[in-house]
Amino acid sequence: MESGFDSLESSLSFEDSLLQSSNIDHLYHTYLGSMDTFPAAYGGNDTYSTEQLNLQCQSLHDRAARQRGAQLETFQNVSVSDWRGEECAAWASSVCRRRGLGQNAVDLCSFKTLSGSLILQFSLQDFCTLVGDDIGRLFYKDFRAQVKRQGADYLEDQGEGNSSIFSTDSNAAQDADSWTYTKDDFQALDKYILEDTWDPQSDSLQDLDLQEQFMPIKYDEYQPQHPHMPEGHHHEPLTLQSDPTSSYPSPADSDVFKKIPTNTRRRERGPKSWEFLVRLLADPRTNPSVIRWEDEGDATFRLTQPDAIARMWGARSGKPSLSYVNFARGLRYHYNTGALEAVSERQLVYRCGPKALQYLKQLKQEGM
DNA sequence: AACAAATTTCCTGGTT
DNA sequence: AAACCAGGAAATTTGT
Numbered sequence: 001m002e003s004g005f006d007s008l009e010s011s012l013s014f015e016d017s018l019l020q021s022s023n024i025d026h027l028y029h030t031y032l033g034s035m036d037t038f039p040a041a042y043g044g045n046d047t048y049s050t051e052q053l054n055l056q057c058q059s060l061h062d063r064a065a066r067q068r069g070a071q072l073e074t075f076q077n078v079s080v081s082d083w084r085g086e087e088c089a090a091w092a093s094s095v096c097r098r099r100g101l102g103q104n105a106v107d108l109c110s111f112k113t114l115s116g117s118l119i120l121q122f123s124l125q126d127f128c129t130l131v132g133d134d135i136g137r138l139f140y141k142d143f144r145a146q147v148k149r150q151g152a153d154y155l156e157d158q159g160e161g162n163s164s165i166f167s168t169d170s171n172a173a174q175d176a177d178s179w180t181y182t183k184d185d186f187q188a189l190d191k192y193i194l195e196d197t198w199d200p201q202s203d204s205l206q207d208l209d210l211q212e213q214f215m216p217i218k219y220d221e222y223q224p225q226h227p228h229m230p231e232g233h234h235h236e237p238l239t240l241q242s243d244p245t246s247s248y249p250s251p252a253d254s255d256v257f258k259k260i261p262t263n264t265r266r267r268e269r270g271p272k273s274w275e276f277l278v279r280l281l282a283d284p285r286t287n288p289s290v291i292r293w294e295d296e297g298d299a300t301f302r303l304t305q306p307d308a309i310a311r312m313w314g315a316r317s318g319k320p321s322l323s324y325v326n327f328a329r330g331l332r333y334h335y336n337t338g339a340l341e342a343v344s345e346r347q348l349v350y351r352c353g354p355k356a357l358q359y360l361k362q363l364k365q366e367g368m
Numbered sequence: 369a370a371c372a373a374a375t376t377t378c379c380t381g382g383t384t
Numbered sequence: 385a386a387a388c389c390a391g392g393a394a395a396t397t398t399g400t
Contacts, residue, residue, distance in 0.1 A: 262399085269399060272374070306388095314376095317397080322376080325388085330375055332390070337374095347384070347388050 080147050083116025095142045106131045106139075107308055119143060129311060129320040136320075256280060257316050273330045274339040276313055277301075278356050282363040299352040300343055 073094060075087035083091070089111040096106060110130070122143070128136030256279045259268035271279065280286040281293070281301055290308055294300040303309055306324040314322025331350065334340045341351040352360065 264400070267400080317375085319376080326376055326378090328389080329377080329391085333374075335390095342389085344383085344389055 078116075080116040080150055081120060083114075083119070085112035085114055087116065088112065088114040088119060091143075091146065092139070095139060099138060099142075106135055107305065110305070110308060120147070125320075129315045132311070132321060256283075256286075256312070270316070272334075272339070273313060273327070274334050274356055275359055276316075277303075277309075277331075277340075277350075278352070278359050278363065280309065282360055294343075294346070294349050299357060300346075300349055301352070302346075303348045303350075306348055 073090065075083060075090045075094075078087055089108050092106060092108055092111040096108075122140070124137065124140045126136075127140040127143070130136065131139060256276055257271060258279075260271055260275065261268055277291065280291045287293070290305040291301060291303050294302045303324075306328075310322050310324040310327035311320060313327050314320050331340055332342070334353070335342055337355065338353045339355040341353050343349040343351050
């Protein structure tokens with residue numbers, strides 16, 4: 001197995017990489033890192049569906065909520081800026097419930113790794129990137145309403161609308177138009193909401209001012225009125241690294257989307273899909289939580305959050321709705337390139353091919 | 369600018 | 385039954 005490495009070495013051109021931290025990396029690690037607290041239930045069963053994980057997470061959360069007493073929505077009593085992961089997940093859960101989305105519409109567990117101070121910096125695009133376009137708009141709207149309900153004033157300068165901590169400088173500008181939403185867009189979202197499953201009467205959120213919640217929120221000050229915004233609109237992505245109040249892991253010293261140098265001088269290319277996976281594997285903030293070794297000795301690994309990984313990959317090139325199905329097709333093409341090998345007996349499991357192992361070795365040498 | 373490689377979308381049929 | 389997996393075809397995008 002090791003024999004093929006040398007011959008491959010020439011075809012690979014991994015030089016020293018710049019140790020820069022980009023926002024997408026940081027945010028995703030914040031989202032998806034430190035989710036290693038999953039109970040190791042479903043023992044003997046190899047496959048974890050998102051649904052199972054969500055059910056697990058939800059039942060744990062429900063149990064915790066009951067233990068705290070009758071108060072079901074503790075996040076209501078905590079300032080958004082003080083939300084820990086628990087409150088973030090509770091809020092996300094409540095959005096799903098109130099909007100009749102079903103608890104499996106989003107990955108609730110990923111919210112447990114967030115903090116309120118971080119979500120406060122989310123743009124609409126950030127929400128969409130995390131949970132998909134439709135639900136993302138809903139979450140964005142609901143979160144604004146939640147903040148406003150608390151009478152918070154720390155939302156003021158977060159505006160910029162399209163400013164996104166998911167966007168890199170290179171593609172932020174080009175995406176600007178496609179992420180411009182109008183009031184009509186938000187209203188069109190209503191068709192996504194299953195009205196009949198949401199019963200305000202029986203809703204336990206007695207102190208929720210629903211009237212206010214569904215009032216138009218002040219996205220006007222974040223979004224231009226017209227779908228076609230003036231050219232030359234520019235924005236700089238938020239930088240989160242100096243935020244002292246957040247509880248997420250320390251800033252990344254590597255980037256899943258970091259450019260990769262080539263042998264031709266002064267050229268860089270984006271990471272390939274398998275390189276992206278290897279980076280996730282090599283990073284402890286994503287390894288047990290989103291992707292994990294199945295058998296490291298055998299170089300097999302499992303995508304425990306396939307949809308989240310696909311969205312991450314899609315966000316790289318401005319396709320936030322990229323599905324795992326499509327992402328996986330791309331991975332299968334790499335069975336022939338020496339980067340990956342199939343483990344079709346086990347779902348969501350792949351094996352590193354020689355190229356991936358080589359790249360992994362290099363990442364470790366660089367010291368992650 | 370042309371050519372190649374990689375990605376994305378869509379699809380049919382099979383497996384878990 | 386839902387979610388995956390294998391790959392073919394074709395359109396796009398990205399890299400050389």
